[in-house]
Amino acid sequence: MGSFETLIACFLLLSSLRNSFAGHPNVVFILADDLGWDDISLHGSQEIPTPNIDLLATDGILLNNYYVQxxxxxxxxxxxxxxxxVHLGLQHDVIVWAQPYGLGLNETLLPQYLKTLGYSTHMVGKWHLGFYDKEHTPTKRGFDSHLGYYTGCEDYYDHTWGFTKQDWGLDFWHDREVDRSAFGQYSTEVFTSEAERVIAEHDVSKPLFLYLAQQAVHSGNPGNKVRLQAPWKYVKNFMGIKSEERRVFAGMVSALDDSVSNVTKALHEKGILNDTIIIFSTDNGGPANRQDYNDACNWPLRGSKRTMWEGGVRGNGFIWSPLLENSGYVSEHLMQIVDWVPTVLEAAGFDMSKLPPSLDGLSQWKALSRHESSPRKVLLHNIDPINGDGALRTTDMKIVFGGGDTERYPGWYEPEEALIRSPSKRPSSTACKPWLKPCVFNITADPCEYYNIADFHPDILQELLQKVDEFNQTAVPPRNVPSDPKGLPINNNGVWGPWR
Known part of the structure; x- marks a missing residue:
């Protein structure tokens, strides 16, 4: 696959080509799945080198204060x-396979905005925003093409999901047609090849938006005995890792890192890299402590995927482009995943006055490019009215409350072969059990959430609770509905796909 040396040569060439682009820039958004804070070497992981991700992040802008759901x-x-x-009705859990709901059709999506500017829009990989009818699928939501799957996870090689004969089915689609041609092929490489094809065949008279939502490094089909999967050519490079699960997981991350390299080289070979913005993000924190049959690591952050702890919501992310006025720095800009829509649109030359006032995102383009202060001062992590957990952050302070997975995964889950151990004892006066009463942390000073200061600063606690209540007043009810047996593969020719 990719060569680190080739990528370095590419950047050396670019160093003399940094001119501003008069038209609409190309945008490539790479979304990793379940990638933990400590799963890339950029954050100090000594187990898994990720040279290609690291290079783009260090040459661009590493987002160190960036949050996801x-x-x-x-x-x-x-x-x-x-x-x-909370304003979409999608604040509780995920869309489970046969549930007949999705992201509301009244919502305008990023590719739909970009198409008004003449963009070609393509999606590769995981959707997970509803598919019970064709109107909820990617090519009906602003994408010109889609190769990938609709559900939340599946086997990396046969592209199926299920536990029983009733719910075991294929989920692999090319536009709106079932695609069986990828059987036996590793999904990370399939999706990378498709992204390379889209770039190579792109009509350069139009700007390109490519959304590459990789399956990696989510666990595979939970109905199989083997849930973590990677080609041997990657796994063999990590034989020094004693844990078999972590060893295979490392291979999965390495394949993802090569994917980033190959997509970058495809842009260079097409001659459009200099006019492109590359964004990389995870969708959530890593499932640590064997959560979801995975072996991710968020060390030294607290918690895991699905939780309100930093390990669940602080995400790996960077932005790279020759179009940035300033780059090569670590950003402490407070930023959230909702900010990407206005950020990308402002970079693309969209008339920002035409954005609806209901948007929660704030454009970070000028703040990042000019290395100015972030426009975001308050950040709602979530309010889940069913599980009862939630969190909110201001510039420095964070409140965590409620139970759910925040109660189930409250620990600091170290790398299995950690060289540095966390303190074995913590002051009892700072103990935090948000399922009993809310906790407050100074996240700027205490990003690992060791010291609960709620009892010492009741004024700050009340201020944060008031902000939570203000958000709660604008929240809409969750859209979740029970599963529909008609959506099971046994009733749909053995596939997961639209059934209504």
């Missing part, structure tokens, strides 16, 4: 709409 569907909805899941 704690789980798949809400993050993807926020990314596509620029609206918070």
């Amino acid at each position: 704690p789980i798949c569907t809400p993050s993807r909805a926020a990314l596509m709409t620029g609206r918070h899941p």
